[in-house]
Amino acid sequence: EAGxxxxxxxxxxxxxxxxxxxxxxxxxxNTLYWYLQNLGQGPELLIRYENEEAVDDSQLPKDRxxxxxxxxxxxxxxIQPAELGDSAVYLCASSLSSSGGAGVNEQFFGPGTRLTVL
Amino acid sequence: xxxxxxxxEMTATEGAIVQINCTYQTSGFNGLFWYQQHAxxxxxxxxxxxxxxxxxxxxxxxxxxxSKGYSYLLLKELQMKDSAxxxxxxxxxxxxxxWGAGTKLIIKP
Numbered sequence: 145e146a147g148x149x150x151x152x153x154x155x156x157x158x159x160x161x162x163x164x165x166x167x168x169x170x171x172x173x174n175t176l177y178w179y180l181q182n183l184g185q186g187p188e189l190l191i192r193y194e195n196e197e198a199v200d201d202s203q204l205p206k207d208r209x210x211x212x213x214x215x216x217x218x219x220x221x222x223i224q225p226a227e228l229g230d231s232a233v234y235l236c237a238s239s240l241s242s243s244g245g246a247g248v249n250e251q252f253f254g255p256g257t258r259l260t261v262l
Numbered sequence: 263x264x265x266x267x268x269x270x271e272m273t274a275t276e277g278a279i280v281q282i283n284c285t286y287q288t289s290g291f292n293g294l295f296w297y298q299q300h301a302x303x304x305x306x307x308x309x310x311x312x313x314x315x316x317x318x319x320x321x322x323x324x325x326x327x328x329s330k331g332y333s334y335l336l337l338k339e340l341q342m343k344d345s346a347x348x349x350x351x352x353x354x355x356x357x358x359x360x361w362g363a364g365t366k367l368i369i370k371p
Contacts, residue, residue: 186364
């Protein structure tokens with residue numbers, strides 16, 4: 145079974161440029177998460193989807209960040225324009241659901257996209 | 263506010279035992295997770311506790327005390343490949359996962 149797929153793995157851009165990240169979750173997983181992780185820190189949730197609905201986007205900086213999961217499968221996270229402080233690893237994760245026991249709550253992570261903003 | 267505390271870094275010797283502690287204060291509780299993250303890689307699931315007590319899985323065990331807001335991850339027979347960061351995360355009443363900053367474990371020969 146394929147895991148969570150993310151692309152690109154690395155991205156270097158200049159500030160004020162746009163950037164987009166793509167994620168394909170594990171087949172059958174209804175819940176999709178986008179996280180930001182800085183070095184030496186835990187993941188910080190940006191947005192959580194249940195199927196195609198964004199159920200938690202309270203931490204998403206909506207002035208520059210946007211996300212979509214139109215068909216409830218793969219998802220795109222966009223930053224426009226990027227700022228120097230956006231340099232981080234962007235992780236996508238998926239789970240069967242977001243409520244219930246470990247069997248459905250367990251989040252599987254993709255390899256992440258390392259973004260460097262110059 | 264919601265808070266997860268765990269030591270920043272720990273050092274242990276190959277073959278030994280190490281205990282990584284985690285204390286939490288969250289709005290509600292729907293389980294506690296431990297994840298392992300090697301440098302430059304994504305987190306991978308280690309364990310889940312929702313009831314008090316010890317869960318054992320091979321060389322790794324995880325303990326939970328809900329009344330104390332406390333958990334620990336116990337790693338036995340340490341191997342060099344166990345060098346990684348260990349992340350404690352608590353699922354709150356909204357089923358949102360609150361993450362600690364992680365404990366970097368350094369294994370020395």
